[in-house]
Amino acid sequence: MITIYDIAKKANVSAMTVSKVINRTGRISTATRERVQQVIDELGYIPNSNARSLVLQRTHMLSLLITDITNPFYTTLARGAEDAAHLRGYRVLFGNSDEDYRKEKEYVEAILSTRVDGVLFAPAGDRSLPHLQQLQARNIPFVFLDRTVPGITSDVIAGDSREGAIELIRYLIELGHEHIALVNGSSEVSTARLREDGYIEGLKEAGITPDPSLILRTSYRDFSDDEGLERLLSRSQQPTAIFAANNMLAIGVIRLLRKRGLRVPEDISVVCFDDLDLASAFDPFLTVIAQPAYEFGYQGMQMLIDRIEGKLSPAAETMILPSKLRIRTSASVPPTN
Amino acid sequence: MITIYDIAKKANVSAMTVSKVINRTGRISTATRERVQQVIDELGYIPNSNARSLVLQRTHMLSLLITDITNPFYTTLARGAEDAAHLRGYRVLFGNSDEDYRKEKEYVEAILSTRVDGVLFAPAGDRSLPHLQQLQARNIPFVFLDRTVPGITSDVIAGDSREGAIELIRYLIELGHEHIALVNGSSEVSTARLREDGYIEGLKEAGITPDPSLILRTSYRDFSDDEGLERLLSRSQQPTAIFAANNMLAIGVIRLLRKRGLRVPEDISVVCFDDLDLASAFDPFLTVIAQPAYEFGYQGMQMLIDRIEGKLSPAAETMILPSKLRIRTSASVPPTN
DNA sequence: TTGAAAGCGCTAACAT
DNA sequence: ATGTTAGCGCTTTCAA
Numbered sequence: 001m002i003t004i005y006d007i008a009k010k011a012n013v014s015a016m017t018v019s020k021v022i023n024r025t026g027r028i029s030t031a032t033r034e035r036v037q038q039v040i041d042e043l044g045y046i047p048n049s050n051a052r053s054l055v056l057q058r059t060h061m062l063s064l065l066i067t068d069i070t071n072p073f074y075t076t077l078a079r080g081a082e083d084a085a086h087l088r089g090y091r092v093l094f095g096n097s098d099e100d101y102r103k104e105k106e107y108v109e110a111i112l113s114t115r116v117d118g119v120l121f122a123p124a125g126d127r128s129l130p131h132l133q134q135l136q137a138r139n140i141p142f143v144f145l146d147r148t149v150p151g152i153t154s155d156v157i158a159g160d161s162r163e164g165a166i167e168l169i170r171y172l173i174e175l176g177h178e179h180i181a182l183v184n185g186s187s188e189v190s191t192a193r194l195r196e197d198g199y200i201e202g203l204k205e206a207g208i209t210p211d212p213s214l215i216l217r218t219s220y221r222d223f224s225d226d227e228g229l230e231r232l233l234s235r236s237q238q239p240t241a242i243f244a245a246n247n248m249l250a251i252g253v254i255r256l257l258r259k260r261g262l263r264v265p266e267d268i269s270v271v272c273f274d275d276l277d278l279a280s281a282f283d284p285f286l287t288v289i290a291q292p293a294y295e296f297g298y299q300g301m302q303m304l305i306d307r308i309e310g311k312l313s314p315a316a317e318t319m320i321l322p323s324k325l326r327i328r329t330s331a332s333v334p335p336t337n
Numbered sequence: 338m339i340t341i342y343d344i345a346k347k348a349n350v351s352a353m354t355v356s357k358v359i360n361r362t363g364r365i366s367t368a369t370r371e372r373v374q375q376v377i378d379e380l381g382y383i384p385n386s387n388a389r390s391l392v393l394q395r396t397h398m399l400s401l402l403i404t405d406i407t408n409p410f411y412t413t414l415a416r417g418a419e420d421a422a423h424l425r426g427y428r429v430l431f432g433n434s435d436e437d438y439r440k441e442k443e444y445v446e447a448i449l450s451t452r453v454d455g456v457l458f459a460p461a462g463d464r465s466l467p468h469l470q471q472l473q474a475r476n477i478p479f480v481f482l483d484r485t486v487p488g489i490t491s492d493v494i495a496g497d498s499r500e501g502a503i504e505l506i507r508y509l510i511e512l513g514h515e516h517i518a519l520v521n522g523s524s525e526v527s528t529a530r531l532r533e534d535g536y537i538e539g540l541k542e543a544g545i546t547p548d549p550s551l552i553l554r555t556s557y558r559d560f561s562d563d564e565g566l567e568r569l570l571s572r573s574q575q576p577t578a579i580f581a582a583n584n585m586l587a588i589g590v591i592r593l594l595r596k597r598g599l600r601v602p603e604d605i606s607v608v609c610f611d612d613l614d615l616a617s618a619f620d621p622f623l624t625v626i627a628q629p630a631y632e633f634g635y636q637g638m639q640m641l642i643d644r645i646e647g648k649l650s651p652a653a654e655t656m657i658l659p660s661k662l663r664i665r666t667s668a669s670v671p672p673t674n
Numbered sequence: 675t676t677g678a679a680a681g682c683g684c685t686a687a688c689a690t
Numbered sequence: 691a692t693g694t695t696a697g698c699g700c701t702t703t704c705a706a
Contacts, residue, residue: 048391050452051682056700070412078406115385285620387682393698
């Protein structure tokens with residue numbers, strides 16, 4: 001391994017001088033700078049960032065902790081996060097909790113051990129509290145990614161889950177639906193609660209009394225509560241539309257509906273949060289509230305880095321990104337019978 | 338920040354003793370071990386992995402360098418890589434070159450600076466040579482991910498691009514196609530060359546003379562050569578089927594075909610390499626040679642770690658993963674007219 | 675403008 | 691079974 005001393009020796013200067021050349025700090029005569037640079041290039045010297053981190057107490061590493069790498073929303077978001085970090089000279093350590101507190105705990109420990117400079121964090125749910133407290137105790141800044149956790153104040157980048165849900169419900173009601181079911185994520189997740197709020201608010205707005213038995217709570221990661229959906233569908237008054245709280249739930253729901261011989265949207269309409277990117281580009285089918293996933297990552301990282309570099313006022317900041325209703329064909333007027 | 342000295346002091350032992358407790362090395366009396374552990378827990382001490390890396394000359398970090406994070410093949414692969422690494426106590430630093438040599442170069446430099454223990458590497462193409470040489474010069478082991486680069490010998494995990502292509506062509510020929518076009522990636526990429534070989538071999542096998550003007554070479558990342566496709570389609574003898582060398586190309590091709598009013602598969606059949614995961618689950622449309630993306634990542638990381646930990650014989654190893662023809666509806670018998 | 679000394683937090687090697 | 695010393699590769703004083 002080539003060290004700074006190898007360069008120093010060969011260029012006939014001290015290690016300090018080499019360090020200054022590399023970091024462009026302090027004053028150096030042009031002559032020595034060039035001589036040193038020459039040797040650096042010649043030997044292909046690349047500084048050891050571990051050693052540097054150790055003395056600087058800064059790693060220039062950021063962590064992105066998400067809950068489902070399979071979800072295109074997060075894939076696109078990861079891209080945005082990477083781009084922003086890269087542009088500002090940071091590297092990104094990814095973590096994927098799979099909505100699992102145990103895995104999340106392991107990642108947080110790895111984060112602590114790596115001494116990353118900050119975390120863009122989509123917590124698995126409210127029980128992520130201790131993990132966040134651990135970060136706070138160690139003064140590692142983090143930005144909440146869409147989901148927040150009660151009891152913790154920090155910067156947040158988010159969409160407007162409540163408003164988006166209202167918009168989706170309004171659209172269904174305009175189409176003529178009155179019996180709308182909600183297939184939601186876990187109530188331990190803040191966005192699931194907000195989407196449920198919006199769902200209820202949207203119904204009330206239209207003078208419809210929300211029916212709690214029309215709400216199914218499962219996991220954002222994948223829909224597997226077959227019996228729950230079964231129950232929903234076999235009600236005397238079958239719902240004519242389903243609002244899935246995210247894209248993965250929508251896919252699960254639609255597959256199950258199809259398996260049971262129900263056509264979408266002829267027999268039942270389906271709408272959801274978050275787009276499917278590739279699948280939608282390929283076949284524009286699902287009507288969704290699309291959130292700007294790339295921006296979530298990009299702006300979230302910007303905010304995190306601004307915080308780390310002291311470019312933000314001390315107060316926690318919140319940035320809400322706009323979402324957009326994309327009307328396609330998975331929802332139509334309810335069947336008349 | 339809590340250091341090993343804080344623990345040592347509070348537990349009334351030396352730093353070495355604490356180190357031994359943490360790493361379960363050397364002999365320690367049960368009494369002191371427990372006392373030390375107690376203090377560690379109490380203070381929530383987590384070792385600084387930078388300091389450890391510095392002395393150990395091992396970071397327990399691996400890098401996964403891929404070419405298109407948007408492609409579900411790589412997303413799934415990344416998951417597999419993460420899982421394998423995590424299981425064996427390594428963290429993964431992701432890099433996304435976007436098939437761009439310049440970005441790749443930056444990532445390689447970051448890799449060198451981070452002193453990762455190894456790299457699972459899908460090179461952008463043959464001109465990645467200097468980057469790989471840099472890794473070799475620094476003794477950083479790497480495993481080729483599907484693509485190899487002439488002039489470099491190293492471990493490789495790959496699919497059988499040539500065989501897969503032959504299988505796809507055979508299938509099309511069975512359906513009755515004789516005029517089959519190839520929309521390929523860049524010829525700087527080894528898998529693109531192999532798929533082209535397979536395409537030609539498949540045709541020859543059936544007694545069809547390959548027509549070079551039926552081959553279009555563009556980029557794996559996305560299809561944008563509209564004029565090229567235009568030219569293909571406006572030949573006196575229009576191809577009745579298109580073999581897209583990967584999934585992203587297939588999507589681009591199909592979108593363009595649709596825009597021009599051509600139905601798939603009624604007017605023209607399309608098949609490709611690599612599945613679409615989510616999109617396919619949702620709507621099983623595209624007929625593909627599916628490669629086990631997760632296994633690519635999982636086994637690739639295993640191989641890399643085995644290499645790093647000296648569990649492999651010195652000779653470079655090659656592992657070929659089987660692919661599978663998944664017949665769906667995007668290819669059918671050619672139109673009769 | 676340049677360099678010497680010290681130390682970031684940890685562990686290998688060698689005492690005791 | 692436990693502790694001392696030295697040093698991983700770098701940068702921050704501070705002195706020359």
